[in-house]
Amino acid sequence: MARLFLAILIISMAATTPPAQAQAPTNWAKRLNPGPDTVTNLQFYFHDIPSGTNPTAVEVVQPVATASDSNPFFGSVVLVDDPLTETADVGSKLVGRAQGMYTASSRNEAAIFMSMSFGFVDGPYDGSSLSVMGNNLYGNPTREVPVSGGTGIFRMARGYAVLRSVAVNSTSGYVVVNYNVTVYTPAAAGAY
Template identity: 50%
Template sequence: MDTHHFLTLCIFLLLSCHAITTSSATAEEDASDFVRRLDRKSLGLHKKEKLSHFKFYWHDIVSGPNPTSVNVIRTKNTTTFFGSVQIIDNPLTVGPDLSSKLVGRSQGLYAGSSQSEISVFMSMTFVFTEGKYNGSSLSILGRNPVNNKVREMPVVGGSGLFRFARGYAEARNVFLNFTSGDASVQYNVYVLHY
């Protein structure tokens, strides 16, 4: 191999290495744009975590001229309602009566999820409208076997004052009208938050 070919090969190899190094650096820059470490204090996570208990009533109004729970998928299974889906915008009140003070709304859906019992999968967000929690929300996601005396579902997160929230909610039937489908449920929610 003569000197000219040798120099050409060396230059080609150097340029190739430079191209590989440049593309690797670009990949690292792209990755750093995707994720980065944050200081916990910048998100308010340096404060001591609190445990709060909320008690309110959830009203599922299926009947009448202004229902807050609307069936969007009907099922032929009228025993367990497996496969049916309800979209909800239910009021949350301080007391068991619908006329008591409104503290928020429960928005989301529930779906018949069992072939052997009345059990629904619930995906809903409690959006609070009262006091210092006005505008903050808690999200519930889980199984609700409706005929059990007490049902427990996880709190999977929240927004506003409930960022990074976790906990659980207990539901107890207060009123259930089998003719109209209307129901009132007491919720006790235990939540860890900052």
């Protein structure tokens, strides 16, 4: 009988105990109400230079394409440390560098999978970066890739980049791409 009473007492106490989320907040964690996101638009030019005396893009894995592939670059992997500039002229003001890699990811279409960090070196964005990771259908005149994160001013960023090729040299492989980037950053993320 004592055991039954104890079981009923424990069940009734559990039923009257408020759920954990209704308890008072602790001193080490605060629930923030940051308000709207900060929206930033960036426009710059990406210069991919795979040849010459000072290349910024280096192929580290050769293509494995077969006769049935319509993309002869399929399987190649390229590491980059490409300049990001204010205008399409590679000699214009340097605003950052794109560092990372891309790989020819489709056997049948002009597509690369990009995984890069755009580290900025100018103005209030100096020391901040954006991460871009996704499929780039470079055969299309306009395409879109996701912004998957960031650091500094862009901590916890999300967004997208619209890309347009503005110059392509088929002999040297040199490519200039205009990036129009829209970034949403939570107001609570703040700078470091």
